[in-house]
Amino acid sequence: MLDQLLKQGREASGLSTRALAHQSGIDQALISKFENGNRIPTQAQARLLAELLGIALQPVLVAWYRVKLLHLIDFNPEAIEAITGILEEKGLNLAKSAEKEAQIASILSEIDLLKNRLQNL
Numbered sequence: 001m002l003d004q005l006l007k008q009g010r011e012a013s014g015l016s017t018r019a020l021a022h023q024s025g026i027d028q029a030l031i032s033k034f035e036n037g038n039r040i041p042t043q044a045q046a047r048l049l050a051e052l053l054g055i056a057l058q059p060v061l062v063a064w065y066r067v068k069l070l071h072l073i074d075f076n077p078e079a080i081e082a083i084t085g086i087l088e089e090k091g092l093n094l095a096k097s098a099e100k101e102a103q104i105a106s107i108l109s110e111i112d113l114l115k116n117r118l119q120n121l
Contacts, residue, residue, distance in 0.1 A: 002046070002063035003037040009053035010035070023052055040067050 010020055010031075017035070021028035026045055033039035034049075041049065043064060050060040073079050087094060 001037075002040070002060065002067050003035050005055060005060055005063055006031075006041075006046075006049055006053070007035040009049070009055040013053050015053075020049070020052065024048055040064075040071065 010017070013020075015023070017028050017031045020026075021031055024031070024045075026041075026049075030039060030041075031049075034041050034045075041064070043061070046060055046064045047057065049055075050057050073083070084094060
């Protein structure tokens with residue numbers, strides 16, 4: 001997740017935690033804690049580190065949101081129902097997506113069946 005992205009990015013850049021701390025203005029101990037998963041950087045810190053390390057921002061932000069959500073939400077049935085409701089309100093119906101995937105899989109299976117029949121003619 002985020003800790004691995006940051007550590008791999010730093011190592012790939014050939015920077016020590018001390019050098020990254022100097023460049024970013026973030027305390028070296030905090031950078032170590034980010035990389036060990038003991039602390040979550042702020043979104044601004046995550047953006048800055050991604051930029052300095054040359055890591056694509058999108059995967060860093062996705063990982064950042066995942067870590068934040070995992071720490072904030074107790075994933076019990078009620079929480080999942082609440083999240084599903086929010087997604088539906090925003091126009092993202094997960095049930096419909098799953099149904100579409102099942103329909104696509106069915107269509108692909110039917111295509112394969114028809115291909116096999118044509119080859120046997």
